[in-house]
Amino acid sequence: MDEMAEWDKEDGAAQKYIFTTVNKRLITHIMNCGTAEDMMNKLQEILEKDYSKKKCTLIQEFHEISYNKSDSISEYISEVENLAQRINSIKENSTKDDMIIAKILTTLPENYEPFVSAWESTEIKEQTLTNLTCRLMGEETRKKKQKNEKDKSL
Numbered sequence: 001m002d003e004m005a006e007w008d009k010e011d012g013a014a015q016k017y018i019f020t021t022v023n024k025r026l027i028t029h030i031m032n033c034g035t036a037e038d039m040m041n042k043l044q045e046i047l048e049k050d051y052s053k054k055k056c057t058l059i060q061e062f063h064e065i066s067y068n069k070s071d072s073i074s075e076y077i078s079e080v081e082n083l084a085q086r087i088n089s090i091k092e093n094s095t096k097d098d099m100i101i102a103k104i105l106t107t108l109p110e111n112y113e114p115f116v117s118a119w120e121s122t123e124i125k126e127q128t129l130t131n132l133t134c135r136l137m138g139e140e141t142r143k144k145k146q147k148n149e150k151d152k153s154l
Helices: 005-022 024-030 034-065 073-090 096-107 109-122 127-154
Strands: none
Touching: 005 024, 005 034, 024 034, 034 073, 073 096, 073 127, 096 127, 109 127
């Protein structure tokens, strides 16, 4: 068998493999590709666009997210951390803890301003996401207790 025939045979096998393993929504994009290399290039082009679009959407969500008073602090922190994790899974530059901390602090409601001031006076080495989470959850518990006591006295 000559080299060209061997190449055609191997390329055909590669095309078959790609075609049978690719997600069904992508098949129409690669049906008219002439070689396995063309198929792979097309898939890469499509998937890079999808990832880029998803990354932009997630980053936008991260910057737009805000604390909802009906949620607990721990739910809000988890939501911010989960969004950051989703960004990290597709983004080259990870969402560092300090960015998550800044996002949480800048989106807390006004009645947390004394907490934010106290946090800002905390030693830098103590300003960790874990420490912030614990302190905010404690603060939320105190605020709920104060509210309940105030409601009982009325």
